[in-house]
Amino acid sequence: MNKPLSTQPYKGVRDFYPADCAVQQYIFDTWSETAERFGYERYDASILEPSALYKAKGAENAELVNDQTYTFTDRGEREVTLRPEMTPTVARMIAGKSRELAWPARWYSIPNLFRYERAQRGRLREHWQLNVDMFGESGYASDVEVIQLAHQIFLDFGATPDMFEILINNRATMNHAYAALGIDDADMVTAITRLNDRKDKITDAEYLTALIQITTDEPLAHEIKTMIESPDPGDNQVVTALRDLGITNVRIDRSLARGFDYYTGTIFEFKDTHPDNNRSLLGGGRYDNLTSLFEGEAVTGIGFGFGDVTMRDFLETHDLLPDSITHTAPVIALLTMEPAHNLPAMQLAQNIRATGLSCSVDTTSRKIGKKIATAANSNVIYIITVGEDEVASGTYTMKHLETGQDVTGSLQDLLGHLTSLVE
Amino acid sequence: MNKPLSTQPYKGVRDFYPADCAVQQYIFDTWSETAERFGYERYDASILEPSALYKAKGAENAELVNDQTYTFTDRGEREVTLRPEMTPTVARMIAGKSRELAWPARWYSIPNLFRYERAQRGRLREHWQLNVDMFGESGYASDVEVIQLAHQIFLDFGATPDMFEILINNRATMNHAYAALGIDDADMVTAITRLNDRKDKITDAEYLTALIQITTDEPLAHEIKTMIESPDPGDNQVVTALRDLGITNVRIDRSLARGFDYYTGTIFEFKDTHPDNNRSLLGGGRYDNLTSLFEGEAVTGIGFGFGDVTMRDFLETHDLLPDSITHTAPVIALLTMEPAHNLPAMQLAQNIRATGLSCSVDTTSRKIGKKIATAANSNVIYIITVGEDEVASGTYTMKHLETGQDVTGSLQDLLGHLTSLVE
Numbered sequence: 001m002n003k004p005l006s007t008q009p010y011k012g013v014r015d016f017y018p019a020d021c022a023v024q025q026y027i028f029d030t031w032s033e034t035a036e037r038f039g040y041e042r043y044d045a046s047i048l049e050p051s052a053l054y055k056a057k058g059a060e061n062a063e064l065v066n067d068q069t070y071t072f073t074d075r076g077e078r079e080v081t082l083r084p085e086m087t088p089t090v091a092r093m094i095a096g097k098s099r100e101l102a103w104p105a106r107w108y109s110i111p112n113l114f115r116y117e118r119a120q121r122g123r124l125r126e127h128w129q130l131n132v133d134m135f136g137e138s139g140y141a142s143d144v145e146v147i148q149l150a151h152q153i154f155l156d157f158g159a160t161p162d163m164f165e166i167l168i169n170n171r172a173t174m175n176h177a178y179a180a181l182g183i184d185d186a187d188m189v190t191a192i193t194r195l196n197d198r199k200d201k202i203t204d205a206e207y208l209t210a211l212i213q214i215t216t217d218e219p220l221a222h223e224i225k226t227m228i229e230s231p232d233p234g235d236n237q238v239v240t241a242l243r244d245l246g247i248t249n250v251r252i253d254r255s256l257a258r259g260f261d262y263y264t265g266t267i268f269e270f271k272d273t274h275p276d277n278n279r280s281l282l283g284g285g286r287y288d289n290l291t292s293l294f295e296g297e298a299v300t301g302i303g304f305g306f307g308d309v310t311m312r313d314f315l316e317t318h319d320l321l322p323d324s325i326t327h328t329a330p331v332i333a334l335l336t337m338e339p340a341h342n343l344p345a346m347q348l349a350q351n352i353r354a355t356g357l358s359c360s361v362d363t364t365s366r367k368i369g370k371k372i373a374t375a376a377n378s379n380v381i382y383i384i385t386v387g388e389d390e391v392a393s394g395t396y397t398m399k400h401l402e403t404g405q406d407v408t409g410s411l412q413d414l415l416g417h418l419t420s421l422v423e
Numbered sequence: 424m425n426k427p428l429s430t431q432p433y434k435g436v437r438d439f440y441p442a443d444c445a446v447q448q449y450i451f452d453t454w455s456e457t458a459e460r461f462g463y464e465r466y467d468a469s470i471l472e473p474s475a476l477y478k479a480k481g482a483e484n485a486e487l488v489n490d491q492t493y494t495f496t497d498r499g500e501r502e503v504t505l506r507p508e509m510t511p512t513v514a515r516m517i518a519g520k521s522r523e524l525a526w527p528a529r530w531y532s533i534p535n536l537f538r539y540e541r542a543q544r545g546r547l548r549e550h551w552q553l554n555v556d557m558f559g560e561s562g563y564a565s566d567v568e569v570i571q572l573a574h575q576i577f578l579d580f581g582a583t584p585d586m587f588e589i590l591i592n593n594r595a596t597m598n599h600a601y602a603a604l605g606i607d608d609a610d611m612v613t614a615i616t617r618l619n620d621r622k623d624k625i626t627d628a629e630y631l632t633a634l635i636q637i638t639t640d641e642p643l644a645h646e647i648k649t650m651i652e653s654p655d656p657g658d659n660q661v662v663t664a665l666r667d668l669g670i671t672n673v674r675i676d677r678s679l680a681r682g683f684d685y686y687t688g689t690i691f692e693f694k695d696t697h698p699d700n701n702r703s704l705l706g707g708g709r710y711d712n713l714t715s716l717f718e719g720e721a722v723t724g725i726g727f728g729f730g731d732v733t734m735r736d737f738l739e740t741h742d743l744l745p746d747s748i749t750h751t752a753p754v755i756a757l758l759t760m761e762p763a764h765n766l767p768a769m770q771l772a773q774n775i776r777a778t779g780l781s782c783s784v785d786t787t788s789r790k791i792g793k794k795i796a797t798a799a800n801s802n803v804i805y806i807i808t809v810g811e812d813e814v815a816s817g818t819y820t821m822k823h824l825e826t827g828q829d830v831t832g833s834l835q836d837l838l839g840h841l842t843s844l845v846e
Contacts, residue, residue: 005476037779038781038783097440139765152776244770343564
């Protein structure tokens with residue numbers, strides 16, 4: 001006999017037992033509903049992608065792929081990667097049907113993504129992420145729409161605008177601002193942008209020192225710092241339009257950098273305002289070279305990604321997870337007195353389910369008291385015991401487990417009562 | 424400049440563009456609704472599992488794992504497999520919380536599964552599969568319930584009982600039947616069971632010849648064939664109960680074998696009755712040693728798996744996919760005359776969405792005629808043009824694209840009209 005196997009999942013991934021799976025499904029369902037209300041269509045793809053999709057951008061990228069993703073060679077000598085992000089996949093799909101698609105294309109997906117992380121506390125190797133993008137339209141109204149959609153997601157989870165704020169910046173505007181300060185060296189702009197990306201993790205003095213190192217020009221470094229830290233000038237048409245749409249928790253933040261590679265225009269980030277969870281919730285922006293790795297015309301896009309762990313942390317921090325989510329048990333449990341009553345109870349259950357209500361039958365050989373206790377310990381709402389008298393008379397008593405109130409009547413009566421509750 | 428990348432997905436996996444994704448979601452949603460109506464709770468897990476979970480059953484199994492699954496070694500020297508089936512995962516999860524769970528546990532999941540298949544036409548390397556199981560209860564009523572649930576799935580897709588049939592057999596009954604014929608050699612029983620598994624793929628003569636080879640006893644081979652082919656004796660309590668529950672498309676088939684390893688009691692298979700799709704749709708059975716690889720007590724279970732490709736083939740064969748599934752476009756499209764009307768249109772859209780209806784705004788710079796054509800080519804149901812007059816008067820005309828009928832009025836009027844359609 002071998003040593004028993006461990007019941008632990010693979011390092012860095014999660015099991016979703018029913019209570020956790022219910023929360024996950026609640027998040028996914030709410031994401032889908034909001035996106036579809038804005039006219040976004042769902043797409044999906046396999047987690048398996050040719051590694052070339054990630055390595056194509058050059059040697060540095062190829063190294064990152066080997067180092068930080070799950071990449072392996074299949075028995076057909078094909079290099080295959082578990083997707084670390086969805087953008088390359090959606091770029092591939094958009095490029096593959098660019099002549100057939102109606103523009104703009106409004107698409108969303110909820111993929112799981114994989115990263116090879118050194119095993120450490122809290123770093124997950126698999127997570128899910130809502131991806132929302134509009135492709136093929138560059139007017140500022142599309143930037144507004146995508147940010148409005150992200151904002152609506154928070155409202156649809158019951159959040160109020162004081163719980164989060166929206167920071168906006170624009171890559172093109174920033175390039176003009178650097179040019180106005182006499183900076184025309186692209187490498188220097190890149191270095192400053194990368195520094196800005198971690199500005200809120202360092203002190204003011206450290207930030208200035210780093211700017212002086214980059215520019216080797218102390219007065220210029222001060223000018224850059226002043227420009228970056230200047231208050232919201234209110235001159236951004238996306239921000240103006242969002243405010244006109246009633247979205248007030250939005251401001252321009254010139255230090256907002258959002259990574260570096262993709263973005264060419266508007267960039268944005270949603271941040272939690274709660275002191276216990278003071279961090280970025282989601283980020284996105286406009287990219288103009290989405291399909292550059294493929295044949296055909298360039299396609300512009302604007303979109304964002306929103307992780308499931310971040311979403312759940314936000315909901316828990318602000319106590320926005322409804323209690324009812326844990327109610328994954330059926331609404332009604334039928335409890336049989338004796339095995340002889342199992343079949344009549346299953347017939348009864350079938351009639352209850354036909355109304356759309358969920359119903360299970362406890363057909364175990366346990367005593368009725370034990371069956372009631374089991375139902376009470378789950379999240380079942382009503383119980384109906386089924387014994388000799390009930391089967392003979394066709395009259396049943398349905399008890400609300402929490403209030404103790406009961407209703408007695410024919411199946412018809414009970415169904416009427418239940419249906420009136422559903423409506 | 425590098426050669427452009429291919430837009431094809433990885434070999435053997437599928438892209439789900441919106442029209443296909445909508446069908447997939449329809450299938451998943453219907454599966455979930457049926458399972459939850461029976462009181463089954465959803466669970467999930469990562470596709471990444473320690474390879475030991477599949478290799479633990481012995482050397483033969485370890486070879487199959489290396490040969491037929493995606494298995495690789497991560498940089499922490501851990502062997503990891505992309506799950507080829509869900510049963511080992513759910514066994515791990517059940518064993519991991521066997522002391523906390525309430526019994527019986529009714530669980531379902533819709534995992535994607537991976538198999539390393541030689542690349543050949545129609546053989547997919549990734550598919551999705553509904554898994555439904557009841558754990559911890561061995562009474563025949565639980566077998567009945569699980570089969571009843573599978574039957575209900577077909578009804579919930581609009582199928583009628585003539586479109587499929589349910590074949591039932593029982594491993595324990597079969598062992599008794601072999602013993603009654605004097606066969607007590609377990610290896611011979613295994614060989615006959617394996618032969619039965621492909622009985623409908625060979626001729627009667629081939630079947631008899633194979634039985635003679637196995638038994639080296641021609642009279643015995645004839646006796647076995649007669650027993651296996653005997654008509655439904657009607658002595659199976661699961662079948663009797665299903666018939667009492669109104670499920671009539673069920674019969675005992677003693678040749679039913681359903682693979683070999685897991686099952687110990689009832690086994691069942693649903694088959695399509697359509698001559699164009701004459702094949703197995705789903706299969707399942709009872710297994711009594713689910714958690715034997717882990718520490719703790721043995722847990723019994725009964726369940727089935729149902730693949731997404733098989734489901735879709737059945738629905739297409741019987742023309743059961745509703746036309747409305749392709750309607751993944753929003754219900755209403757607002758078309759702006761000029762960019763100046765984008766913001767008022769986005770405000771209007773926001774009010775429409777607040778009623779729960781889906782709505783998009785065409786904010787492109789295209790001419791209005793082009794915008795109408797684009798909406799008509801999609802599956803949008805209503806259009807509302809938004810121009811100077813509409814914005815000034817607050818009066819809009821909403822046109823039904825298919826019937827050409829229109830309604831004119833304030834936003835309030837239109838919302839009233841739309842809400843009455845939803846109710």
